[in-house]
Amino acid sequence: MSSLLLDVSGIDTFYGRSQVLFGMELRVNAGEVVTLMGRNGMGKTTTIRSIMGLTPAATGSIRFRDAEIRGLAAYRVAKLGVGLVPEGRQIFPNLSVRENLVATAANRRGETGDNGWTYERVVKLFPRLAERAGNMGNQLSGGEQQMLAVGRALMTNPHLLILDEATEGLAPLIRQEIWNCLEQLKQAGQSILIVDKNVDALTKLADRHYVIEKGRVVWQGNSAELAGxxxxxxRYLGV
Ligand SMILES: Nc1ncnc2c1ncn2[C@@H]1O[C@H](COP(=O)(O)OP(=O)(O)O)[C@@H](O)[C@H]1O
Ligand SMILES: [Mg+2]
Known part of the structure; x- marks a missing residue:
């Protein structure tokens, strides 16, 4: 197994006849935190949807853990170990916090051993969720919903965690909680691909960055290079 976890190369993705990605590329090594940044409508979500198989790429290659995954159905991509926190969270409104977490749990036995995510481990990472265990998804604040969405993705024991708009619409203190959590996950060796607009937080947290414009990578580099x-x-992020 190479240290290259995800290798997206030369993908074109369309909605109907409208092309959105043009030879999009991006790599995540094992243990890395990588960001995808760019203004609204540039193709970040479409890139993630292409990786997940939700909006399949028409051409190019998407390799995950040395296997080609372009063309696989989304449930199969998830099963291979890609955990998604989608834009808008999309938690189950009529399930309790606990039910939201256990409903999607996957134990890839033999792979995760004793290090797998459990309900207990998730609520230790987000103590707020323990207090809300019996509340329904639709009774949670935006921040609690995002914590639940992250916890739900972790319960699948993903090799790669993907967050689309990790802190969008959240109050500053709640944002900071999300960043702290992601820092803890990084320290534990979790590989993460993040879309967000907070350049300062991302340069502190992440190792490398991709900037996308109109469906193409226009810049890539490490955090020191981006900060400088x-x-x-x-030009590309409107900062
Ligand atoms: N379901 C869809 N049907 C048609 N066009 C879409 C659809 N979703 C997104 N687009 C278009 O694709 C482009 C990229 O969108 P998106 O990937 O959501 O951008 P971002 O996540 O960077 O804001 C935009 O021009 C958007 O209008
Ligand atoms: Mg988006």
């Missing part, structure tokens, strides 16, 4: 590239931040 005021022109890139201004």
């Amino acid at each position: 590239s005021a022109d890139i931040q201004h």
Whole structure:
């Protein structure tokens, strides 16, 4: 097994006849935290949907753990170990917090051993969820819903955790809780691909960054390079 976990190369993705991704590429190594940034409508969510098989890429290659996954159905991609926290959270409104977490749990026996995520481990990471265990999904605040969405993805024991708009619409203190949680996951060796707009938090947390414009990577580099590239931040991220 190479240390290359996810290798997206040269993918074109369409909605009907409208092309959104043009030779999109991106790599995540095992243990890395990588970001995908860019203004609204540039193709970040479409890239993630292509990886997941929700909006299949028409051409190119998507390799995950040395296997080609382009063309696989989304449930199979999830089963191979890609855990998604989708834009807008999409938790189950009529299930309790506990039910939301256990409903999607997957124990890839033999792979995760004793290190697998359990309900107990998730609520230790997010103590707020323990207090809300019996509440329905639709009774939670936005921040609690996002914690639940992250916990739900972790319960699948993903090799790669993907977050689309990790902190969008959340209050500053709640955002900070999400960043702290992601930092803890990183320290534990979790590989993560994040879409978010908070450049400062992302340069602190992540190892490498991709900036996308109109469905193409226009810049990539490490956190020091991004922090030092005021022109890139201004031109492509509106900072
Ligand atoms: N379901 C869809 N049908 C048609 N066009 C879409 C659909 N979803 C997104 N698009 C278009 O694809 C482009 C990229 O969208 P998206 O990947 O959601 O961007 P981002 O996540 O970077 O904001 C936008 O121009 C958007 O209008
Ligand atoms: Mg999006």
